Amino acid sequence: MPPDTLAQPFIDALTDLVQAQADTTGFVVLHQYRVAVREAAEALTVHWKGILGRNDVDDTVFWQQTLSPGEPDSGKPKLAWPGDPTDKTNRSMRGGLEPLSQALKNLATGLNLTVRNVTTHTRDELTEQEGMERLAAYSYFARLLDQCEIRRSEDDEGE
Numbered sequence: 001m002p003p004d005t006l007a008q009p010f011i012d013a014l015t016d017l018v019q020a021q022a023d024t025t026g027f028v029v030l031h032q033y034r035v036a037v038r039e040a041a042e043a044l045t046v047h048w049k050g051i052l053g054r055n056d057v058d059d060t061v062f063w064q065q066t067l068s069p070g071e072p073d074s075g076k077p078k079l080a081w082p083g084d085p086t087d088k089t090n091r092s093m094r095g096g097l098e099p100l101s102q103a104l105k106n107l108a109t110g111l112n113l114t115v116r117n118v119t120t121h122t123r124d125e126l127t128e129q130e131g132m133e134r135l136a137a138y139s140y141f142a143r144l145l146d147q148c149e150i151r152r153s154e155d156d157e158g159e
Contacts, residue, residue, distance in 0.1 A: 033131025034119045040138050041116035044145075052077045052150065059116070063108030074155040079148035107141055 045059045054062055054076070065076055072078040085091065115134050119126070126134070 033126040033128060034122075034124065037115060037126065037131055037134045037138075038119035040135055041111065041119070044138055044142055045112070045116075048079075048145065052079075060109055060112045063112060064105060067105035067108055072151050072153045072156075074153045077150050077152045077156065079145060080151045082147070082149040107137075111137060111141060 045062065048066070049055055049059075049062055052066065054066070056075075057065065066079055068078065070078075083089075115137065119134075
């Protein structure tokens, strides 16, 4: 990803957390995959909650509200696919992308419940493969979010 993407704090946190430690032989050793996954999940959520000013809700509810279809309510901005909604091509794209938006909302909810919560509330360590799979899911999710635009209600536009 380019260094100026909105997901850069997520990438930075992930890089810091999965920072390798060289052992005495000079080989790279990674530890605590569960912790890295949990922190990456937290970093992504904290990043978007900060940008959208939404520290008023729990994480799962945040993703459900932020990625739900429809216009944003006052104080509850949303992420949406970019483009002028009155443009015929954009209307067509949004019509096709609305199911993807629903899928994003479900992906966010699913990741939060099955990955973030599990790595937060258990002490069971993940294998390297399990950790990398979960980090890849969050990486893909972060990339999709970077393609979205922030939508605010008309009441919030003047602030």
